[in-house]
Amino acid sequence: MAPGIVDNGDEPHSTISSEVKLTVYILDAWNEEALAHAKTLFNVIQPGDSGFSKWRQNASALLIRGSYLTADDIASCPNLMAIGKHGVGIDKIDQDACAKRGIKICNTPGANARDVAELVLALTITIARDIRSITTRQMIKPVPKETCNGLTLYKKTLGIIGMGNIGRTVAEIFRGAFDADIIAYDVFMPDNAWPHLEHKRVQDVQEVIKNADILSVHVPLTNETRDLISYKEIQSMKQNAILINAARGGIVNEADLTKALAEGHLWGAGLDCHEQEPPSFEKYGPLWGNLNVVSTPHIGAATRQAQTASAMAAVNNLYEHLMSLSN
Structure with missing residues (x-):
């Protein structure tokens, strides 16, 4: 199996000839470099192309970036064998429906890990140095430096929930x-994970939450992780801790975070992921009213390098899987 492929079942598909250039339907806008590469491997049909409207009836393979694929979508695709997914997250795809059909989801873990991690750093520093508040006040009138405050990050404890690539x-x-100092929690990673990196591995997520000066969440959104960080957990964090969610909206309970911040708990929070995406002022006005909150519209992988890497990986992983069916 190619790296980054999620195996959703063991139901065999008919083999395909490696000499046949398969048709792949791309449901979303795609990186130009990766699109050109895809056209060397597949017959590509995109939105606006003749025949695209019949993708459900005809598609044996799809490439998607942000589109949702519901159980009804999967059911309406009788020929579907595999889905190439731009990025690591597959929560927009009905995985149970795919598993029942033996449809492979070829995602791209690790392709944008560096870019997301750099955004976590940017959010953390921005919050620690109170940059949003200072900049906002400065736009109204001069801000004497004596009125500014911040946190030193040197030798602080970083808590990581989710020990994957990011x-x-x-x-x-x-x-x-x-x-x-690094304290980390992950129920799936082996005990010898991160041998090159000095850290403390714990078996209780609450230990990470309580001891972190900066808490950064890096797990997928599942039934188990939804509302993982709610009011109780936020209240158990250090008074001046920083909370970062650059994983998926819904892992941090947004209403509970708004309440805790209004009560003066936490130094601040950085959110690149929200339950509503893109986030709107109508929904998030009360949260954004806290000047110690920095919110971005899921831009962790929004760099040219990351977009190219993820799109190329999705194409290549899909191709490798489809070619494996010919063996």
Whole structure:
């Protein structure tokens, strides 16, 4: 199996000839470099192309970036064998429906890990140095530096929930930049994970939450992780801790975070992921009213390098899987 492929079942598909250039339907806008590459491997049909409207009836393979694929969508695709997914998150795809059909989801873990990790660093520093508040006040009138305050990040404790590619990269950056103490939790990673990185591995997520000066979440959104960080957990965090969610909206309970911040708990929070995306002022006005909140519209992978890497990986992983069916 190619790296980054999620195996959703063992139901066999008919083999395909490696000499046949398969048709792939791309449901979303795609990186131009990766699109050109895809056209060397597949017959590509995009939105606006003749025949695209019949993708459900005809598609044996899809490439998607942000589109949702519901159980009804899957059911309406009788020929579907595989889905190439731009990025690591597959929560917009009905995984149970795919598993029942033996449809493979070829996602791209690790392709944008560095870029997301760098955004975690940017959010953390912005919050620690109170940059949003200072900048906002300065736009109204001069701000004497004596009225500004901030947190020193050197030798602070970084708590990581989720020890995958992004969590590891965040830990490496903070260890190198701030000589941070690292405390980490993950129920799936082996005990010998991160042998190159000095850290404390714990078996209770609450231990990470209670001891972190900076708490950074890097797990997928599942039934188990939804509302993982709610009011009780936020209240158990250090008074001046920083909370970062650059994973998925819904892992941090947004109403509970708004309440806790209004009560003066936490130094601040950085959110690159929200339950509503893109986030709107109508929904998040009360949260954004806290000047110690920095919110961005899921831009962790919004760099040219990351977009190219993820799109290329989705194409290549899908191709490798489809070619494996010919063996």
